[in-house]
Amino acid sequence: MTMPSSRPSSWRAHGTPAHVVSRRSFGALAAAAAGAATLSACSSGPRTADPNAPLRIMAINHVWSQAIAEYLPEFEEQIGRRVSMRLLTADQLSNSYNVKLNASATDIDVMMVRALQEQILFTRNGWLADLTDRVEGDAAYDWADFQEAPRERSITAGTVVSVPIVTERPALYYRRDLLEDFGGAPATLDEMLEISLELADRNNGFFGYVGRGQRSGAVTQWSSFLYSFGGDFTIDGESGIGTPEAIAAYEFYGRLLAETGPPGVTNMSLEQAMPIFAQGKAAFYIDADAIYSNFLDPGISTVIDTVGFAPFPAGPAGSVPHNIPSWSLGINRFSLLQDDAWEFIRWISGPEMVARLQAGGIPGARQSAWDDQATLTSFPEDLAESMRVNAENGKGTDRPDVIQVGRARDIVGRPLVAGITGASVPPVAADADSEFSDFLIRDNRQREF
Amino acid sequence: MPSPTVAETPTATPGPPAQRATTRSGRTALTFEQANRRLKWALLTPSLGFVALMIIFPLLFTLNLSLTDAFGAVNANNAYIGLQNFIDALTDTRRFWPAVWRTVYFTVGAVLLQTVLGLALAMLMRKAFRGMEIVRTILMVPLLATPVAIGILWLLILDPTNGIANHLLGFVGIPPQEFLGSVSQSLPTLMLIDVWQWTPMMTILLLAGLSTLPEEPEEAALMDGANAWQRFRYIILPMLRTTLLTALVLRGVDALKTFDIIYATKGPGGGSGFEAETLNVYAYGLTFDYQEYGLASAVLVLFTIFIVAIVVLLRRRTGRTSA
Known part of the structure; x- marks a missing residue:
């Protein structure tokens, strides 16, 4: 059945072909409008930064970040641009990079990165700008002044992609008052175990040794035990965690925590272990030297007057701690302010600023700063000495040197947990060794970038 | 009685070709008036677009990613590997x-x-x-x-x-x-x-x-x-x-x-x-700790199927009970 249209004729007057819309074209029009809006928002092509845009720094909430905040106005005046620094926890920072840089975000200029944790992956993804020419082509910047181990870790696939700003070694924190009868800090790991066993009174809440026990979190601190027992994560590109040296290191660390450590230690990382020593409930604690100020803070610590600092004790292969660039700075490859970002890095990691920061208690990576005694006065004397000794003996990494560091740490950490929970280490180490070998083959394949 | 469209009366209305009911391609046409009668759809478009953008697109994107070897970065050149990620997940007795x-x-x-x-x-x-x-x-x-x-x-x-x-x-x-x-x-x-x-x-x-x-x-x-x-x-x-x-x-x-x-x-x-480690924690770890986006997406797709299956079963049960 058909009927005449009831539309007013004035409407009909506009019924030119341009005004006739099919159902399909109506939908297409709506889709096209939405698409155009989206595309206009995402349009590519040469983009320049807004002259009023701030230089955006993504950083971890760390003593370094807090310390530089007071110097930022100096830099803002120097470049005539506002600086905006966003502070996150390490995990949040890493996740933010993953989310934002997967979308090629331009709202990050300077990136605080862990050279040993994510640098290879980020370089593989093309997220870090090449800094080689910038660091090497600037005599005043003096790239050669950076300590060799941290400097080497700044290079991935032959290019410099980050600049180290904070270095870290393990420190042996101990109770001077309790160790007087034992002649002071132990020089060897065996001595430390012996004293820990003697001093531990676990039923009454006092422990010989406290340290990280989480599967993944403990791997970095355990690395110094591994090296000092003569082992390594990889040997000639193959898994090294099934070797007798590695198994001995696993068993030693497991026994230390299982027999003298606190309960629930497999759930402990820095945040849980550190307070136990700070509250005077353990004789020994080995962790990063960068956290020493926690034990001198009256708001947290009850061991301000009794804490001592010593170099990493020697194992069967001597004292071989790690000496690593714990945090570095890189430039987001998608940043529209790469020159300003480099100016910031050049300024904050230059000889003058590193010396100023180190004098404020933040260990840097420049040899000139370490050679300047004035920069060490803020550290307790025995801590400065232990840092110097550990830096001399140290290796440049504290975790497997792979793309997927997270997965590698999970594998390497399994025998550690077995040791701590009292299980037999060799079968777990053999299983982890096999898994790690397969992992390394896959990881090497992924490295072709 | 609803008024018919011009398309339904191609010969009833004299006038220029535009006022007749077909487009040049011969498809059924409607004018702005009729488009206005579909105003409800126009008004719904933003919310439908939002749903598409926030729910359907991520779902399809995840599904697509689950069929690739995406690792490291999702915007990298990832290869399609069929159902391999699903096979890897379903044969993984360790995690x-x-x-x-x-x-x-x-x-x-x-x-x-x-x-x-x-x-x-x-x-x-x-x-x-x-x-x-x-x-x-x-x-x-x-x-x-x-x-x-x-x-x-x-x-x-x-x-x-x-x-x-x-x-x-x-x-x-x-x-x-x-x-x-x-x-x-x-x-x-x-x-x-x-x-x-x-x-x-x-x-x-x-x-x-x-x-x-x-x-x-x-x-x-x-x-x-x-x-x-x-x-x-x-x-x-x-x-x-x-x-x-x-x-x-x-x-x-x-x-x-x-x-x-x-x-x-x-x-x-x-x-x-x-x-x-539950499925959610596992998928999160695969994504943010291991950057294995392909496998993580497969695990999430399986997890979604798992949840939908449970909801459907319980809904059926509820329906039977109500009846």
């Missing part, structure tokens, strides 16, 4: 299947306990009593806190060395427990934390259901001499079944997805022995 089991164990255990306690509390609060408003307010407190804050709160309470829980247990002669630090106690402890937080939700839902029940059947049973248990078992429970099943579906789906409390208390991988 995937234990995570499935823990997800089921955690959900069933926590939700059952919440249901029993929630029902008991709802029955107690069914009749007005002095101070009821205060009790209700106190019950709501755990619901108001964020899961991460709750996780940290319980982490401090249950700390084996410095926590107050072991201190209190010491008063009654119970030796210190490791709680979240123990491989065997972690998951049950997390279930109890979940019960502590979400039982009030069950209570509120069931209380709402109880308030709608007619009083006559219970009064009749009382007259017939039925005791309290018999009235509950044979009168109240059957009448409350639909509400109960709805509450179970809502809380069950939510419990399946629990992430915050587990991650805040046990960290990546659900602890040193993966003892609290």
